[in-house]
Amino acid sequence: MAILEQGVGLVINKKTGLIFFPAFDWAISPTHPEREERLLYTRDQIFEEGVMDLPQIHEYAPRLASLHDVSRTHFCVPRVQSQVTEAHLIAAGSTLQLGDSVVSGEIKNGFAMVRPPGHHAMRVVHGNRGFCSINNEAILVEYLRRRHGIRKIAIVDSDAHHGDGTQDLFYHDPDVLFISFHQDGRTIFPGTGFTNELGGPGAYARTLNVPLPPGTADETFMYVVDNLVLPVVKDFQPEIIINSAGQDNHYTDPLGSMRFTARAYADFTKKLKPHLAVLEGGYAIETALPYINLAIILALADVDYSYVMEPDYWPGRFKESPEKTAQVHRMVEQLLESWANRDKVDIPKIFGVGKYYQRKKFIYYDTDYIEEEQIEKVRMCADCPGYIIIESRAERGYRAPVRIYAVSIPFQACHSCQSEAYDVYEQAKKQGECDYIYMQDKSTDTCITYEKDKGQEWVSEG
Structure with a gap:
C-alpha cells in the first residue's frame, strides 16, 4: 500500500x-x-x-x-x-x-x-x-x-x-x-x-x-x-x-x-x-x-x-x-x-426460546492441573448480543474449590441489558454463595471485583 x-x-x-x-x-x-x-x-x-x-x-x-x-x-x-x-x-x-x-x-x-x-x-x-x-x-x-x-x-x-x-x-x-x-x-x-x-x-x-x-x-x-x-x-x-x-x-x-x-x-x-x-x-x-x-x-x-x-x-x-x-x-x-445461511437459520429452533441460552463446559488446565466446571448463560436479546453470566467452580489438587460468579456486558449492549445485568450482579452479592463476584461492563469500560470474605469491591475504569 x-x-x-x-x-x-x-x-x-x-x-x-x-x-x-x-x-x-x-x-x-x-x-x-x-x-x-x-x-x-x-x-x-x-x-x-x-x-x-x-x-x-x-x-x-x-x-x-x-x-x-x-x-x-x-x-x-x-x-x-x-x-x-x-x-x-x-x-x-x-x-x-x-x-x-x-x-x-x-x-x-x-x-x-x-x-x-x-x-x-x-x-x-x-x-x-x-x-x-x-x-x-x-x-x-x-x-x-x-x-x-x-x-x-x-x-x-x-x-x-x-x-x-x-x-x-x-x-x-x-x-x-x-x-x-x-x-x-x-x-x-x-x-x-x-x-x-x-x-x-x-x-x-x-x-x-x-x-x-x-x-x-x-x-x-x-x-x-x-x-x-x-x-x-x-x-x-x-x-x-x-x-x-x-x-x-x-x-x-x-x-x-x-x-x-x-x-x-x-x-x-x-x-x-x-x-x-x-x-x-x-x-x-x-x-x-x-x-x-x-x-x-x-x-x-x-x-x-x-x-x-x-x-x-x-x-x-x-x-x-x-x-x-x-x-x-x-x-x-x-x-x-x-x-x-447465517442470517436465515431458525435461531429458536437451534438455541431454544427461554430467557437465557445456557451451556455447561468442563475445562482442564493442562499446565497447572486445574479442573473447572462452568455454566455459561447468555441473555437472549433482540436488540443486542446480550449480557453473559458465568458460574465457575475450579479445583486444584487438595485445595478448597474456588467458586466465582461473573457478569459481562458486551460493548454493544442495549440499555435494558445493561440495567438488568447490574441487578443480576447485585443479587449475586446478596446471595453470598461465591468467593468472588465480577462485573465487566464493556459498554462503559468499567470492571468491578467483589471479594466475599472481605466484603469489599475493587473498581477499575479505563
Whole structure:
C-alpha cells in the first residue's frame, strides 16, 4: 500500500512494524518446549539475512499493557495480579503498540513476535492452560474497540492447536469473525474446534472451524485459504484483520503432526493481508521458526520470499491422501453453506426460546492441573448480543474449590441489558454463595471485583 505525499508527488511505502519480546524472565520450566529460544534463533536469522536493515521494516520497543486492559477482557481469579507476570503484560502490550501504529497510519501492518502466547486463555482465567494465561489477541480486540472505536474485526488462527480461548471469548459476539484451521481435535490438544462449533445465538456462523487431518500439507492448506478463509473474510468486511500466527503446523514441529512449509505460511500471509500478526505456537526452534518467521515478515513487507526454503525440503516431498483431501473439500462446502445461511437459520429452533441460552463446559488446565466446571448463560436479546453470566467452580489438587460468579456486558449492549445485568450482579452479592463476584461492563469500560470474605469491591475504569 502506498500513500502520495501531497504537494511533492513522492510515493512513500508504509512500513511493516516488528516487535521482538523473548521474555527472558518467564518460563514454565527450563526445558519446556515454550521457551525463549523460540525467538532467539529467529532473531539471529533475521539479522543474518539483513532484514532489519530493509527500509520497509521498522522495529518498535515493546510496552506494557495495563491491568485494566486485561480485566476488560478476562475474569482473572482472584485478580489480574494473581495470574500475570510483567512478561505477560509486555507480550499483550506489544500487540497494542502495533495496533496503535496501524490505526494511526504509521505502519501498514505489524508482526508481534512475542511470548508468552495466549490463544488458549479463555474468558475466565484460573491458571495457565496450553502455555497461555491471558489472550493477547483478545486483549488487542477489546483495546481497539475502546481506544479507537473499531467495530468489526476478523481473527484467523493458523496454529496447529484450536484457538479455543479466542473462540470462547468471542463466541457470542457478532462483530468478531473467528476462523480457525488446525489439526483435528481428536488427535491433539485441546480436543475442540469441530465444524458444529459455530457461535452462539446472537453470533451464529461468526465462528468457523476447519479440523484438518494429521498429515495435511500445503496443497490442502491453500485450498482452505482460497476457498473458505479469503471469501468469508472478504464478505464479512472487517476493519482490522488479525492473524494468530501459530507455526506448529510445520512438518518438523515436535508437538504437531501437520506438514506445512515456510513458503506456504508466507503465501497465506500474502493472500490474507493481515493488519496484525501475533505469534502463537511453534516449537521446532531451529528447523522451522527461523524460516517461517522470516517468510512471514517478507510477505508482510511485500519483499520477495522465494528464496526462503528449509534445507531438508524439496517440492513434492509430501503427498496427501485423496480421501483426506476430499474430506476437507466437503468440510469447506459445509462451512460455506453455514456462512451463507447465517442470517436465515431458525435461531429458536437451534438455541431454544427461554430467557437465557445456557451451556455447561468442563475445562482442564493442562499446565497447572486445574479442573473447572462452568455454566455459561447468555441473555437472549433482540436488540443486542446480550449480557453473559458465568458460574465457575475450579479445583486444584487438595485445595478448597474456588467458586466465582461473573457478569459481562458486551460493548454493544442495549440499555435494558445493561440495567438488568447490574441487578443480576447485585443479587449475586446478596446471595453470598461465591468467593468472588465480577462485573465487566464493556459498554462503559468499567470492571468491578467483589471479594466475599472481605466484603469489599475493587473498581477499575479505563
